[in-house]
Amino acid sequence: MRRKKYIIGNWKMNGLAQDLQQIGEINTFCGRNDSVDSAICPPVTLISGAAQVNTDITIGAQDVHHNEAGAHTGCLSAAMLKEAGARFSIVGHSERRADQGETDALVAAKAKALKTAGMNAILCVGETLETRDAGNAIDFVTAQLLASLPEEASSKWLTVAYEPVWAIGTGRVPQSADIADMHAALRAALTDRIGSDGDNMRILYGGSVNGGNASEILTLDNVDGALVGGASLTADKFLPILEAVA
Ligand code: PGA
Numbered sequence: 001m002r003r004k005k006y007i008i009g010n011w012k013m014n015g016l017a018q019d020l021q022q023i024g025e026i027n028t029f030c031g032r033n034d035s036v037d038s039a040i041c042p043p044v045t046l047i048s049g050a051a052q053v054n055t056d057i058t059i060g061a062q063d064v065h066h067n068e069a070g071a072h073t074g075c076l077s078a079a080m081l082k083e084a085g086a087r088f089s090i091v092g093h094s095e096r097r098a099d100q101g102e103t104d105a106l107v108a109a110k111a112k113a114l115k116t117a118g119m120n121a122i123l124c125v126g127e128t129l130e131t132r133d134a135g136n137a138i139d140f141v142t143a144q145l146l147a148s149l150p151e152e153a154s155s156k157w158l159t160v161a162y163e164p165v166w167a168i169g170t171g172r173v174p175q176s177a178d179i180a181d182m183h184a185a186l187r188a189a190l191t192d193r194i195g196s197d198g199d200n201m202r203i204l205y206g207g208s209v210n211g212g213n214a215s216e217i218l219t220l221d222n223v224d225g226a227l228v229g230g231a232s233l234t235a236d237k238f239l240p241i242l243e244a245v246a
Contacts, residue, residue, distance in 0.1 A: 003200065003201075003202050003224045004035075004036070004037055004202075004224075005035075005036050005037065005218060005224060005225045005245045006036070006037040006038070006039070006159060006202050006204060006224060006225035007036060007037070007038045007039075007225050007226050007228065007238075007241055007242055007245065008038070008039045008040070008041065008060065008090075008122060008161075008204065008225070008226070008227050008228065008232075009026075009038075009039070009040040009041065009228050009229075009231075009232025009233075009238055010041045010062060010090060010093070010206075010227060010228065010229050010232060011040065011041060011042045011043060011046075011062075011232060011233060012043075012062065012095070012229060013043060014043070014233055015042050015043050015046055015233070016046075017046065017049065019042075019046070019233075020042075020046060020049055020050055020053075022233070022234050022235045022238075023040050023042065023050050023054050023057065023059075024053065024054060025235035025239070026038065026040065026054075026057055026235050026238055026239065026242070027053075027054035027055070027056045027057045028056075029235075029239055029242060030056040030057045030242075031056035033242070033246040035245065035246045036225075036242055036245040036246050037058070037225070038057050038058070038242055039057060039058035039059065039060050039087075039088070040057060040058075040059060040060070040232065041059075041060040041061060041062045041089075041090055042059070043062070044061060044062075044076060044081070044084070047059055047061060047081065047084040047085050047086050048084040048085050050085070051084065051085025051086070052085065058087050058088070059085050059086055059087065060086050060087060060088040060089055060090065060120075060122070061076070061081045061086040061088070061089035061090070062089065062090050062093065063076075063089060063090065063091065063093070063096055063110075064076060064077070064078050064081055064089040064091065064110050064113060064114060065077055065078075065110070065113070066106060066109035066110045066112070066113045067113070068113070068116075068117075077113070077117075078113045078114050078116070078117030078119055079117050081119070082117055082118065082119055086119070087119060087120060088114065088119050088120035088121060088122060089110075089114055089119065089121060089122070090121075090122045090124060090161075090227075091107050091110040091111050091114070091121050091122065091123055091124070091148075092104075092107035092110070092111075092123055092124045092125065092148055093124045093163075094124060094126050094163060094165045094168060095168075098165075104144060104147035104148040105147070107123065107148040108147070108148050108149060108150045109150075111123055111148075111149075111150045111153070111158060112150040112151075112152065114157070115150070115152060115157055115158075119157070120157045120158065120159070121157060121158045121159070122158075122159050122160075122161055122204070122227065123145075123148055123149065123158060123159070123160050123161065124160075124161045124162075124163050124206070124227070125141050125144045125145045125148060125160065125161070125162060125163070125186075126141060126144075126162060126163040126164045126165050126167075126168075126206075126207070127140045127141050127144075127164055127165065127166075128165045128166060129165070129166035132164065132166065132174075137164075137178075137182065138181065138182060138185045141162065141182060141185075141186065142185050142186065142189045145160065145186055145189055145190075146189055146193060149190075149193060149194075153193075153194055153201075154194065154197055154201075155197050155198075155200035155201040155202070158201065159201065159202045159203075159204060159224075159225075160186060160190070160201060160202070160203045160204070161203075161204040161205075161206050161227040162179075162182055162183060162186060162203060162204070162205055162206070163205075163206035163207050163227060164207050166207075167206075167207025167208050168206070168207050168208070168229065169208070169229060169230060170207075170208060171208050172207075172208060173207060173208050173209075173213055173217070174207075176216060176217070176220055179205055179217065179220055179223065180220045180221050180222065180223070183203050183205070183220065183221065183222035183223055184221065184222055186203050186222075187199070187203060187222050190203075202224035202225060203222055203223065203224050204223070204224060204225040204226055204227045205217055205220075205223050205225075205226055205227070206226060206227030206228065206229070208230075209226040209227075209228045209231060209241060210228075210230075210231040210237065210240075210241070211231065211237060211239075211240025211241055211243075211244070214226065214240070214241040214244035214245075215244040218244055218245055225245075226241060228241060
């Protein structure tokens with residue numbers, strides 16, 4: 001199965017208007033290379049500014065509320081993000097699972113809300129170092145994925161991202177064999193749950209991906225792209241990751 005590689009930058013709580021020029025440079029690269037899909041998730045304040053001028057790169061959000069509207073101070077619905085120019089949102093990032101106590105059921109509801117609004121979802125899963133050291137990483141992450149996956153999950157609108165919590169922002173990356181083993185297990189869990197379409201669904205790796213390690217990680221079996229934090233904040237760091245694929 002040929003799955004086009006997908007590289008997504010997650011800016012987290014970083015970026016002011018002056019940083020939009022970084023997206024402009026990445027957009028220029030994307031306009032010349034269609035061998036890789038690429039997206040940036042800036043903070044919400046920059047979504048419309050980014051989406052209006054950058055039409056060769058997809059703009060996404062970092063989170064979404066699971067309800068369509070209502071009394072939820074400070075929250076944003078899928079329709080609002082879509083109107084601002086986001087085509088998808090990340091859901092279930094470990095920082096939100098940890099900081100905001102998001103459960104698997106809530107993550108599934110958020111993904112479903114995106115689908116209802118005609119948007120795509122990037123669903124994150126990953127184990128802590130304690131779980132990895134206890135030898136339970138594959139069982140834990142597989143169960144987390146199955147519990148976070150909405151019933152209507154399909155490769156047409158949903159992408160999975162495996163992000164070991166201990167590899168995020170730490171400069172530590174799992175052994176290549178461990179990444180490949182996890183992605184194979186997630187692939188098997190997906191095909192078991194949704195049938196042959198599980199073979200079409202992209203599974204990204206995330207956690208300290210940079211221009212130096214991207215080509216090794218991105219050639220592993222069942223690694224269909226990367227979710228990149230720190231190395232996505234500037235074009236000079238992000239472009240080498242895209243170039244590793246293009
Ligand atoms: P990192 O973050 O690339 O800075 O490790 C990855 C992520 O959280 O998506």
